[in-house]
Amino acid sequence: MCSLPLQLLLAIFLLKNSDGQEITFKNVTIKYTTDSKNELKVATAESLKKIVPSGEKVSVNVNGDVPVLYEQSIYDLQNLKSLEITEVSLKEIKPGAFGNLPLLRNLDLSKNNLTEIKSGTFSNLNLTVINLMFNSIRSLQAGTFKNVVVQELKLSANSLTEFPRGIFENVTLKSLYLNSNPIHTISPKALPISLKDLDLFYAQLESIDPEIFDYPELTSLILDHNQIKFLRPGDLKNLPRLEDLTLSYNKLTEIPEGVFNNTNIMNLKLNYNQISTVATKAFDDMPKLEWLDISKNKLTLWDNNWLPGSPELFLFFVDDNQITEIPDEAFKNYNGVFLLSIENNKISKISMKAFHNLGHIRFLSLASNELESWNPDLVANVNIGEIDVSKNKFNSGKGSG
Numbered sequence: 001m002c003s004l005p006l007q008l009l010l011a012i013f014l015l016k017n018s019d020g021q022e023i024t025f026k027n028v029t030i031k032y033t034t035d036s037k038n039e040l041k042v043a044t045a046e047s048l049k050k051i052v053p054s055g056e057k058v059s060v061n062v063n064g065d066v067p068v069l070y071e072q073s074i075y076d077l078q079n080l081k082s083l084e085i086t087e088v089s090l091k092e093i094k095p096g097a098f099g100n101l102p103l104l105r106n107l108d109l110s111k112n113n114l115t116e117i118k119s120g121t122f123s124n125l126n127l128t129v130i131n132l133m134f135n136s137i138r139s140l141q142a143g144t145f146k147n148v149v150v151q152e153l154k155l156s157a158n159s160l161t162e163f164p165r166g167i168f169e170n171v172t173l174k175s176l177y178l179n180s181n182p183i184h185t186i187s188p189k190a191l192p193i194s195l196k197d198l199d200l201f202y203a204q205l206e207s208i209d210p211e212i213f214d215y216p217e218l219t220s221l222i223l224d225h226n227q228i229k230f231l232r233p234g235d236l237k238n239l240p241r242l243e244d245l246t247l248s249y250n251k252l253t254e255i256p257e258g259v260f261n262n263t264n265i266m267n268l269k270l271n272y273n274q275i276s277t278v279a280t281k282a283f284d285d286m287p288k289l290e291w292l293d294i295s296k297n298k299l300t301l302w303d304n305n306w307l308p309g310s311p312e313l314f315l316f317f318v319d320d321n322q323i324t325e326i327p328d329e330a331f332k333n334y335n336g337v338f339l340l341s342i343e344n345n346k347i348s349k350i351s352m353k354a355f356h357n358l359g360h361i362r363f364l365s366l367a368s369n370e371l372e373s374w375n376p377d378l379v380a381n382v383n384i385g386e387i388d389v390s391k392n393k394f395n396s397g398k399g400s401g
Helices: 006-014
Strands: 025-033 037-045 058-063 080-084 106-108 126-131 149-154 175-177 197-199 220-222 244-246 267-269 291-293 315-317 335-341 360-365 384-388
Touching: none
Parallel strands: 058 080, 080 106, 106 126, 126 149, 149 175, 175 197, 197 220, 220 244, 244 267, 267 291, 291 315, 315 335, 335 360, 360 384
Antiparallel strands: 025 037, 025 058
């Protein structure tokens, strides 16, 4: 029988207490706050319970190197309400590390070296926030978040590439942050149906599949900086409560009819794409729309039939496109708009009837275009608060109606 080297035996001895339990906290600093701030230097301790005083509600911050959270290392702390174990080179959380923490609401494990989260790690916790941002998590096991009550889960800036079904079981989650992960696949029904806010910017998604995005309570969806190349009629049909949608910095080239019509979207951002075509009826019947941004695209035509049925429209940005002309009755569907900006296009011609049947615009910017003249008669008897036509080709600078 071969014996273990003396150095290894000594290392094992140093990592266990007299009961054979692994030592989680070694040469660390524990800062905790009750009514006052306190700080303890800890040589060795297998659990926080032996360090943190009982009684008053307490928030704890751990400083030092904690490569592994062993079983019951964060256990049976009846007064713990907030725990921060960040930047401690944490690589692994053993099953059973967390338990019997009735008051814990905020758990911050960000900025560590975790590569996976095992099944049941957070089971039976009742939390407001779990923060796992800025780790190196590549996979989440089935049941990772089984039987967890949590309002907000932060998994941003990890290495996740896919989200299969089974990760969430019996979980009520409101906000999920998955941004800055190279996610290219999300399985249908992979995420909790209770979601209200979903952040997926800087991922690798190529489309919005209604079988995947089927969340009846979702109100906010952030998908900027993905690889989305097209939108199809019905893509949003399973998001009936969606109010805020961000699709900036994708690869869209056109906006067809049937994507946004008859939705409850209030804020829609399509800027920084490659959109050259917007269907005439693309934005019809959006009764709650307040903010529309299609700036920084490749539009060449202004459609005077855009946006009927959007009485709440307040801000409309069409800056930095390639529009050359403003046609007859260009603004007939805009009644009560506070700001309409068409700056930095290539507008050289404005129809004499462009402002006919205009409802009301508080501020209209046509600055930084290619107008060679400005005729004040264009806006005579028109309900516009102010017009900016500065930085055009003519020399009068700025005109107002």
